[in-house]
Amino acid sequence: MELRLALIGFGGVNQGLFELLLSKKDELRKYGIDTKITAVTDLRLGTVTNPSGISTDALRASIQAGLSAIPLQADPGTSVTPDSDLDATLKLIASDFVDVVVEATFTDPQTGEPALSHCRTALESSKHVITTNKGPIALAQQELVSIANRNGVFLKYEGTVMSGTPVLRQISTTLRGCEVTGFSGILNGTSNFVLGEVAAGKTFDSAIQEAQVLGYAEANPAADLEGSDVQLKVMIMANALWGAGLCRDDVPCRGITGLTESEIRRAITEGGAWRLVGSARRSSDGTIVASVEPKELPAGHPLLAATGVTNAISFDTDVLGLVTVTGPGAGRVETAFAILSDLIDIGEKVIAGATEAAA
Amino acid sequence: MELRLALIGFGGVNQGLFELLLSKKDELRKYGIDTKITAVTDLRLGTVTNPSGISTDALRASIQAGLSAIPLQADPGTSVTPDSDLDATLKLIASDFVDVVVEATFTDPQTGEPALSHCRTALESSKHVITTNKGPIALAQQELVSIANRNGVFLKYEGTVMSGTPVLRQISTTLRGCEVTGFSGILNGTSNFVLGEVAAGKTFDSAIQEAQVLGYAEANPAADLEGSDVQLKVMIMANALWGAGLCRDDVPCRGITGLTESEIRRAITEGGAWRLVGSARRSSDGTIVASVEPKELPAGHPLLAATGVTNAISFDTDVLGLVTVTGPGAGRVETAFAILSDLIDIGEKVIAGATEAAA
Numbered sequence: 001m002e003l004r005l006a007l008i009g010f011g012g013v014n015q016g017l018f019e020l021l022l023s024k025k026d027e028l029r030k031y032g033i034d035t036k037i038t039a040v041t042d043l044r045l046g047t048v049t050n051p052s053g054i055s056t057d058a059l060r061a062s063i064q065a066g067l068s069a070i071p072l073q074a075d076p077g078t079s080v081t082p083d084s085d086l087d088a089t090l091k092l093i094a095s096d097f098v099d100v101v102v103e104a105t106f107t108d109p110q111t112g113e114p115a116l117s118h119c120r121t122a123l124e125s126s127k128h129v130i131t132t133n134k135g136p137i138a139l140a141q142q143e144l145v146s147i148a149n150r151n152g153v154f155l156k157y158e159g160t161v162m163s164g165t166p167v168l169r170q171i172s173t174t175l176r177g178c179e180v181t182g183f184s185g186i187l188n189g190t191s192n193f194v195l196g197e198v199a200a201g202k203t204f205d206s207a208i209q210e211a212q213v214l215g216y217a218e219a220n221p222a223a224d225l226e227g228s229d230v231q232l233k234v235m236i237m238a239n240a241l242w243g244a245g246l247c248r249d250d251v252p253c254r255g256i257t258g259l260t261e262s263e264i265r266r267a268i269t270e271g272g273a274w275r276l277v278g279s280a281r282r283s284s285d286g287t288i289v290a291s292v293e294p295k296e297l298p299a300g301h302p303l304l305a306a307t308g309v310t311n312a313i314s315f316d317t318d319v320l321g322l323v324t325v326t327g328p329g330a331g332r333v334e335t336a337f338a339i340l341s342d343l344i345d346i347g348e349k350v351i352a353g354a355t356e357a358a359a
Numbered sequence: 360m361e362l363r364l365a366l367i368g369f370g371g372v373n374q375g376l377f378e379l380l381l382s383k384k385d386e387l388r389k390y391g392i393d394t395k396i397t398a399v400t401d402l403r404l405g406t407v408t409n410p411s412g413i414s415t416d417a418l419r420a421s422i423q424a425g426l427s428a429i430p431l432q433a434d435p436g437t438s439v440t441p442d443s444d445l446d447a448t449l450k451l452i453a454s455d456f457v458d459v460v461v462e463a464t465f466t467d468p469q470t471g472e473p474a475l476s477h478c479r480t481a482l483e484s485s486k487h488v489i490t491t492n493k494g495p496i497a498l499a500q501q502e503l504v505s506i507a508n509r510n511g512v513f514l515k516y517e518g519t520v521m522s523g524t525p526v527l528r529q530i531s532t533t534l535r536g537c538e539v540t541g542f543s544g545i546l547n548g549t550s551n552f553v554l555g556e557v558a559a560g561k562t563f564d565s566a567i568q569e570a571q572v573l574g575y576a577e578a579n580p581a582a583d584l585e586g587s588d589v590q591l592k593v594m595i596m597a598n599a600l601w602g603a604g605l606c607r608d609d610v611p612c613r614g615i616t617g618l619t620e621s622e623i624r625r626a627i628t629e630g631g632a633w634r635l636v637g638s639a640r641r642s643s644d645g646t647i648v649a650s651v652e653p654k655e656l657p658a659g660h661p662l663l664a665a666t667g668v669t670n671a672i673s674f675d676t677d678v679l680g681l682v683t684v685t686g687p688g689a690g691r692v693e694t695a696f697a698i699l700s701d702l703i704d705i706g707e708k709v710i711a712g713a714t715e716a717a718a
Contacts, residue, residue: 020678027536164679166533173532174525177386177699302685305664319379319696320523323686326661328679337678340536352711 001351002034003343004053006098006127008089008118009105010042013132013159015063016336017102022056024340033347038097041084045069050078051097086114093118094125100346102339103131109228109248112139123147123155128350130342132159132335138232139247141239154346159338161187161233162311165327168240169341170315178317180241182281187233189309189329190217190224191256191276196308198261199268216309216330226255227292230278234290237313238280244288246280253292271299275306281316360710361393362702363412365457365486367448367477368464369401372491372518374422375695376461381415383699392706397456400443404428409437410456445473452477453484459705461698462490468587468607471498482506482514487709489701491518491694497591498606500598513705518697520546520592521670524686527599528700529674537676539600541640546592548668548688549576549583550615550635555667557620558627575668575689585614586651589637593649596672597639603647605639612651630658634665640675 007014021028021035028035036053045067048054054075061071069080081088093101101122105115112135119136122129124147131137136144137157148155161167162185171180186192190211197207208225211217223229231253238244256276264274275297280290297304302324306312311329314322328334366373380387380394387394395412404426407413413434420430428439440447452460460481464474471494478495481488483506490496495503496516507514520526521544530539545551552575556566567584570576582588590612597603615635623633634656639649656663661683665671670688673681687693 024536027538031535165682166529169533170525174528174700176390177383177696177703179386300666302664302669305661305683305685307659310661320687320693323524323684324664325682325684326664327682334679337536341533344536 001032001347002036003347004036004038004097004099006039006093006101007037008041008101008103010040010045010067011104012332013104013335014102016332017339018059020333020336020340031344031347032351033344039092039095041089041092042067043084046080046082046084047088047092048072048078048080049092052077054078086117089118090121093122093127098127100128100130103129103133105133107133107135109135109232112136116140119144120147123151123153126151126153128153128346130156130339132338134160134232134236138235142245154349156342156345158342159335160236162313162327162329163331163334164337164341165311165325167313167325170325171241175315175317178319180315180317182279182316183237183313184277184279184303185313186275186303186306186311187230187278187329188224188276189311190221192306193309194225195256195264195274198264199273204261225257227253227276230276230292234278234280234292238288238290242282242288246288246290251290251292254294256294259294267296272297273304275303360391360706361395362706363395363397363456363458365398365452365460366396367400367460367462369399369404369426370463371691372463372694373461375691376698377418379692379695379699390703390706391710392703398451398454400448400451401426402443405439405441405443406447406451407431407437407439408451411436413437445476448477449480452481452486457486459487459489462488462492464492466492466494468494468591471495475499478503479506482510482512485510485512487513487705489515489698491697493519493591493595497594501604513708515701515704517701518694519595521672521686521688522690522693523696523700524670524684526672526684529684530600534674534676537678539674539676541675542596542672543636543638543662544672545634545662545665545670546589546637546688547583547635548670549580551665552668553584554615554623554633557623558632563620584616586612586635589635589651593637593639593651597647597649601641601647605647605649610649610651613653615653618653626655631656632663634662
C-alpha cells in the first residue's frame with residue numbers, strides 16, 4: 001500500500017523523517033508500506049508539490065543548500081510556489097494527492113495555531129494525521145479524535161511525549177490488559193540537564209548557557225524551565241489515558257527556577273536528586289489530580305534513571321505495579337522515528353481495514 | 360470468540376491466571392475474547408476436565424482447600440482422575456476441547472522436560488501455546504516456532520523474561536521500525552536483592568537467608584546466584600531478536616558468589632553498584648556475543664534503576680539509542696499477566712485471521 005505524505009514544516013524533525021524514510025524503506029516494506037512525499041511546505045521554502053512524488057535527489061539537494069527552492073524547481077513535475085501562509089497550507093492539506101499529513105511546525109501553547117488548523121482541516125478532508133506538535137493535541141485532543149473517528153481516519157501523536165521513545169504506544173499495546181491508574185515522568189530534557197549540571201557544581205546561569213550551547217535549550221528557555229512544556233505533555237498523557245479533557249488550568253505548574261543551587265546540591269549528597277516531575281493520577285471516583293513541580297526523589301527511585309537530557313515515565317498499574325520506560329526525550333531523528341512508528345501503525349490499520357471491508 | 364484453555368501446572372502462576380481471568384473478564388471482552396478453562400492438570404491435583412468449562416466456584420474452592428479434588432468431583436460434567444503423568448498430560452493436551460495450552464510447570468534447564476513435550480505435542484495438535492517456562496523456549500525455540508508455523512498456531516512466551524513487564528512484546532510492537540543491535544539487563548530479582556542487601560551491610564549468607572524468608576529465593580538458590588536463570592533468559596531474548604540459535608555453551612556464565620562483600624560495598628560509596636548483567640550484542644557481520652556476569656555499573660547507569668527484586672532491560676537501538684524498561688521480574692500475578700497479554704495477542708490474531716479467511 002502506498003501512502004502519500006504531505007510534510008507540514010520542513011525543519012529538523014521532518015528532515016529527519018525524510019532521511020528515515022530512505023534508510024528504512026525495506027523495513028517499511030515488511031509492513032506492506034511504501035511512501036512517497038507529494039507535498040512539502042515550510043516558511044523558508046514555500047510550497048512544493050508533485051502528485052507523482054517529489055524527487056528524493058531534489059529534496060536532498062534542497063536541504064543541503066539550506067532549504068533552497070532551486071533544485072526543486074529543476075525537478076520535472078514538481079511545482080514550487082513562494083506561498084506558505086495558512087490559506088495556501090490548508091489548500092495543500094486538502095489536496096487529493098495527500099493521504100497522510102505530517103504536522104511538525106512549532107508549538108504554540110496558547111492557541112495551538114496554526115498547527116491546530118492544519119490538523120483539523122486534514123482530518124475533515126479525510127487525511128490521516130501524524131503530529132509531533134504538542135499544541136493541537138494538548139488543547140484539542142477530544143475534538144480532533146472525534147473528527148478523525150467521524151471521517152474514518154487516524155490521528156497519531158507518539159512524538160509529542162518523549163520523542164520516539166515508546167510511551168503512548170505502550171498504553172495501547174504492551175500494557176493493554178492493565179489499568180493505568182497514574183503516571184509520573186521526567187518529560188523535559190533541558191530542565192533535567194540543567195538540574196544535573198547545577199548538582200555537579202555549576203550555577204543556574206552557566207548551566208542554562210551550556211544547555212543553549214549544546215542545542216538543548218532555546219534562546220528563551222522559559223517553557224522548559226518553568227514547566228509549561230511538561231504541562232502540555234501531562235495534559236496529552238492524561239487525556240490519552242483517561243479521556244480526561246484536562247485543560248491548562250487543571251494542571252498546576254511550577255518550574256525549577258524557584259530551587260536554590262544549594263538545595264539541589266544537598267539532595268545529591270544524600271543519594272537522591274531534584275527532578276522536574278509531571279504527574280497525574282486517577283482516583284477510583286474518576287477524579288484526576290495532575291501537577292508539574294520539582295520533587296526531591298530519594299535514592300533508588302526509578303525516575304532517577306533519567307539523567308542528562310534523557311527522559312523517563314513510570315506507569316502505575318493495577319497488576320504490574322510500576323513499569324518505567326527510559327529513553328531519549330528529544331532529537332530530530334528520535335522524534336522523526338515517532339512519526340515512522342505512527343506511519344507503521346496507520347499502514348497496518350489501513351491494510352487490515354481494507355481486508356475487513358473486502359470481507 | 361471463545362478460547363478454551365488447558366492449564367498445565369496449577370501452581371502460583373496459573374492460579375494467578377485463574378484470578379485474572381475473572382477480574383479482567385470485561386477487559387478481555389473489549390478485545391472480543393471470552394475464555395473458559397476446560398482442563399487443569401497438576402501433580403497434586405490430578406487431571407480435571409470438563410469440555411463445557413470447569414466451574415469457577417469449584418476451582419476456587421479447590422484452591423482454597425489447598426488443591427483438593429473434592430469440590431471438583433462435585434461439579435456436574437467435570438471429570439477428575441488422579442493421573443497426571445506425562446502420558447495422561449499429553450493426551451489431555453491433544454483433546455478436541457482445548458484451543459490454548461498454558462504451560463506453567465517447573466523449568467528444567469538441562470532438558471526442558473516435561474514442559475518441552477507439553478509444548479511440542481500441543482503445537483503438533485494445532486493448539487496455541489502460551490508458556491512462562493524458560494526451559495522449552497531457551498532450548499528449543501526454533502523447533503517449536505517452526506512446528507507452530509507449520510500448523511498455523513501461535514507460540515507466546517512473554518512471561519519467560521521479566522514476568523509481565525513488557526519485554527518481548529516491545530520488540531514486536533513499540534520498537535518495530537528500530538533495529539535492536541544489543542541488550543543488557545538485570546534479569547534475576549533474587550541475585551539483585553542479595554547484592555542490594557550486601558551493599559547495605561549484610562553478609563552474603565544472611566542476605567540469602569532473608570531472600571528465602573521473603574520467598575524470593577528457592578531452598579537451593581544456585582540457579583539465581585550462579586547466573587543459570589539469567590543465562591536461559593539471554594538465550595531466549597537473543598533467539599527472539601535475531602533467530603540466533605544460541606545454546607547454553609554460547610553464553611559464558613558467571614554468577615555473583617565470586618564477589619567479595621567488601622568490593623560490593625566499595626562500589627556503593629563511589630555512587631555505582633555491582634549488578635548481575637545478562638547481555639548480548641550482534642555485530643554488523645552477524646556474530647553474536649552473549650554473556651552473564653557481574654558488572655560494576657557507574658553512577659547514572661540506566662540499569663541501576665532496578666533495585667531490590669525489580670528487573671530492567673536496556674535495548675540498544677539504531678535510531679533511539681538506549682531504551683530501558685524497568686518493572687517487576689517475578690511474582691505470581693505479574694507472571695500471570697504475561698499470559699493474559701499473550702492471550703489478548705492470540706485472540707486478536709485469530710480474530711483478524713478469521714476475518715482475512717472470510718475475505
